[in-house]
Every structure is written in structure tokens, then in C-alpha cells.
Amino acid sequence: MRPTMRDVARHAGVSLKTVSRVVNGEVGVRPDTAEKVNDAISALGFRRNDIARALRGGKRTRSLGLVIKDVANPFYSQIARGVEEVARLHDLFVISGCSDEDPARERHLIRSLCERRVDGLLVVPSAADHRYLIPELNMGTAAVFMDRPPEEAIRADVVLIDNVGGARSAVEHLIAHGHRRIACLADLPGIFTARERRRGYDEALQAHGIPVDESLVRLGPHDVAGAEAATAELLALGDPPTAVFAGNNRLTIGALRAIQAAGTRTALVGFDDFELADMLATPVTVVAHYPAEMGRRAAELLCRRMNGEDLPPQRVLLPTRLIVRGSGESPPI
Amino acid sequence: MRPTMRDVARHAGVSLKTVSRVVNGEVGVRPDTAEKVNDAISALGFRRNDIARALRGGKRTRSLGLVIKDVANPFYSQIARGVEEVARLHDLFVISGCSDEDPARERHLIRSLCERRVDGLLVVPSAADHRYLIPELNMGTAAVFMDRPPEEAIRADVVLIDNVGGARSAVEHLIAHGHRRIACLADLPGIFTARERRRGYDEALQAHGIPVDESLVRLGPHDVAGAEAATAELLALGDPPTAVFAGNNRLTIGALRAIQAAGTRTALVGFDDFELADMLATPVTVVAHYPAEMGRRAAELLCRRMNGEDLPPQRVLLPTRLIVRGSGESPPI
DNA sequence: CACTAAGACGACAACGTTGTCATCTCATCC
């Protein structure tokens, strides 16, 4: 179906190798020969076969694998965007797959990507054992992890958000506005970022001599409805919190709903910025971070590895920024 | 670096072909031989090289190319998600690239994807000439377009949203609530979906015997700020509109801002649903559609083509749904 | 004119796999 260099060569009356030279812009071809070849290429609609090229070269497929939870989720799609930007600069293609947080699927994806001989791997790891990756890494496939670190045993670069610092800044913001009874909505404790953010909450309170009141901490709400219910419960306490720190954007929305429903002036700071946070009835104060930057940094690290740089494993911590919009500045009642 | 089947064969004391048989689960290998081979595979950490496989097979790379404007944009990332779901079912990988609406980049992407011998192409075309694709299509690369049709000259499947019908339903909803002076915010007229939605607006008015008042139509606002300014201008008219139809979600947000700022009770229906539309101070009535479904349908069509089905070019029109939330039901003043 | 060297071009092997076909080993059967 598709013509090969051999077909082009026949059509132009030259050898296969001469076509290769023209296609690759190598020197040592007379201009008139090159023209004949180019004419044949246009006439036949020839496209160099990168599959054969990668095989013959034996080295690079000029592609990298990206394993995320779900492209439809803005957090991950922004990561993907950052990765794609860097890949473009290096003339690489991104082959991506969604793990949907399923360890088996993640493993299958990574395995398939290795079989396709991607030059490198960018992974947001699910909470599972990643030791199966070690042979792949030893075999020379570079890998960089994002958002969550893999097991100790895996020596690879990681790019993380400063979860602890970001959470601390949120809670300190509330403390600075006079709050002492501050609730914490954290996601499932199996999730790395949830644990880290919860740790930031604890650290902020301790740093200001406020004892952690476990009755104000809710581990486990994982979606908007769960967070709404948990917040409603907190607000119904005899001695309710005057402020809420929500560990991610879904929890923030849930908390917001409950607070609106309760009609209180409870202060709220959420982790993760989200679109329209400034357009809501009460604009939401958030700890913002930059997923695209995470993708970029990870991809850059990966490219350095792919180019053979041999640094010790890097651990990059990306800063967060508190965006003050209103919901976090209500005084305690 | 990475072991090949030849290495495995040597290690197991069998022939290359026997390893191939074991790896591919072919029949005709004694269990004990298979075990020796599997042991060697584990010992060496062998991974079949899909590059070589694709070359030898000559046929399928089991991958498809996806060209969209920008993964970070929720509309496109949901398309990507739909595509990925179908790809997963067919054991295909998705290689994606962002065109950023740059025709040159789009062309480069498509060309590179063809050089990688993707089995099929899914494209949201930019407003440009796509005739360069014709040779690729003739050469047997299947292609399906999404969201916007390519030129007449290109015979390929297209999956579109029912832009005209959706816009008409929005405007008819406003008419049903008693509005006669309905403004229209449309994006740049170079954009296919903007033209179509504008057409739906016209058709709805005409169907109800309401003359189109060009002074209420704004072509050109392309972002939130532009829509906000345009809407402010409309509201400041001596005889302002009592309702606004906004042609996409950015324009809807802009219109909403202007209406809030003006403090009027102007009704608003927007094309495109968006997250938190129900959480805003005034929940927004929208014409919703399902980008992930578009990705799925397009990918399914593509897979049928890739499997050799030879139908005439299909044109799929996906329905929209009006979601009533409040902003579209204010009566005229 | 003979000799040299650079420049242009081609022949061939190799990348790692799989399809085709040949060979080899046994158990079975008359």
C-alpha cells in the first residue's frame, strides 16, 4: 500500500541508499539526483517509516509514555499539557494512558509502553506496589514520578507539590484571622497527598500552640457529597468549628455547599484552585499549585535522563501559593 | 542493553522461533520447553519489542493519533478521555498532540503521526486547508474528524455536535418564557461552531416570527473579557435585550459577569455546560453536550474503518440537552 | 596522458520479530 524507499528508488532510477540520503538530508547527493528523488517522493506520496527507522537505529523511538489517572480530570490534563509542551521542544511524542487508579491497569499500561520501547516513562503512581518496575528501570527505561512518590526501593526522580507547606500556609492563614477551632477535611488516608496535607494541618496548629482536636478532623470523605455531609455534621456540633480547611477541590466544593446550606459565616480555605472559584457566591480562598508546571518539570528531568545524564535521584518540591478571595477571611464568630 | 529473543533462546537452549512461539502463546510447544523459555524470560527481564513486531507484521502498530487543540482545555480533555476508553477496548494506544489551533503545527503533527504509522487519525481540524491530508487518506490511513468538518474535498467521517439544534433550543426556551428582545453573543465568525450556533439563533427567531435585530448580535467576542464588555454594551442600549444567548462557555461567563455588574434580571442561556454552573450565585441554564461521547463515537467509527469496513463517509450529529437551572427562566421585564 | 583523490552512488548487512517451510522425534498401527 504505502510506498517504501525501494519504490521511490525504482521510480527515480537510483539506489535505495540514495533515497535514504535525500530523505535524511545527508550530504553527498548531486542536486539533480536529489531533485529526481524528491519528485518521485511527491509522485508516490512516500512517507518515511519511523517504525523501521527506530528498529534499525536500535536506539530511540522518540516517544515517551505518560500514565495518569484520568485525562478528563483537569488536574491530570494540565499535567499532560505541561508534558506535551516539553515533549514538543524535544521532538518527542507522548503516548498516554489512564490508569483510573487501578494498579493492574497501571501495570499493564507501563508494561505495554515498555514493549513499545518508549524512551521514557512519566507516571503518577497509584497506591500500589511498584517494584515490578525495577527490572524495567535497570533495563534502561528512564522514569520520573509525579504527584506521589513510589516505594523507597525505587530509585527514580519525583516531582511533588509542597503539600505539607501548602496546607500549613492555609491553616496559618486561618489562625492569623483569629480562628482556633479549625476543622480539617482530608481525603482517604491511603492517598499520599491527603496524608501530607493533613500533616501540614497538624504542624500549623502545633506551631501556634493549638492542640489538635481529633473531633474536628474528618478523614475519608472522597467526593463532594461526602464532604458536604461531613461538614454539615461538623457545623451541627455543640461547639462547631469557626473555620474549615478542605484538603482538595472536591472537598472544598462539598464544604462550601454545606456552609451555604447552614447559613453560617464559617471561614473556608481549600487546597487546589479551580475554575470559577472567583465567580461563586462566596469567592473561595485557596492554596493554588500548578499541575502544568509539574508536568513540565517532570518531563524536563526525564529528558535529561534520556540524554544519559546520570545524577542521583532528584526530589523536586513545587511551591504553592495562597490566593485570597474572601471565603478564608471571615472572622471567627 | 535489553535482551532479545535471541538472547532468551540462547539462555534457554532453544531456537529463536520457539521463544517467539512461547511469547505469543502459540500451540505446539511442550510444557517443559515452555517452562525453560519462561524461566529465561524472567531471568533476563525480556520484553517483546513491539517496534520490531509492527515492522515485521507490516500491518498494525496498534496505535492511533489524536490531534486536538489543547489537552488542558476541558472540552478537549473529555474528548481525549472518550477516545482513550474506546482505544483501551481495542487494545490500542493513543498518541496525542496539541495543535494550539496553529495550522502549521497541526500539519506537522499529522505528518509525524503518519510517519509513525499510526493505524488511524482522529482530528479536531483547525480552520485551515486540509487537502494535504488527501494523499495520506488515499494511502490508507483512516481518519475521523471531530467537532468541525474538514473541507468538502475530504471524504472522511465527521462527528459533530448539533450546534444549530442546540442553539435553537436555547433561544426557543427564552422565547417560551416570553422574551422577544434576545441578544446573541457569537464567537469569531471564522469558527465553524460559532457560525452554526448563530444560525440556530436566527432559525429560532424566524420560526417564531421575530425579526433578527442585528444590533442585538455580537460577532467576535472570543474570551470572558470580550463577552463581558459586549454584554455591558448591550445592557446599556436604550432598549436593552431582556435575554442573552451566549455561544460558548467563556462567553457565558463574561455575560454573567456583566449581568451581575449591571444588577439587571436579564435571562441567560449559554451553549456548553461547565463545572460549577449550578454553584454560581445565579445557577446557569445551559445547552449541554457530551465531548467524551464525541470522542467515543469518533474512535468507534475509526476502529470500524481500521478493520476494513468500507462505508460511505458518515456524518454523526450528537444531540444536545437543555439543562434548566435558573438563569434562563427570568421573565422579560 | 597517467595518477590521484574527492565526490557520488550502490551493495550489503543488520535491527528484532514472525510466517513459511523443512526436519526431526516418537508413538501408533498393521
Place this chain on the structure above:
DNA sequence: GGATGAGATGACAACGTTGTCGTCTTAGTG
């Protein structure tokens, strides 16, 4: 006991490209 055939295994070519090296042409030199 030899013929038969099924089952297991291997040798080899081919996929489309590029690296290596050899050959041929031609311009330049003495």
C-alpha cells in the same frame, strides 16, 4: 519391524530503514 503421521522444533527470509564499505566517475595535478 517398518510405515505412517502427528507433534515439536528449527532454519531462513522478510518487514523498511540506515551504517559501513566498496566501486565508479570525474576533475585536478604533474
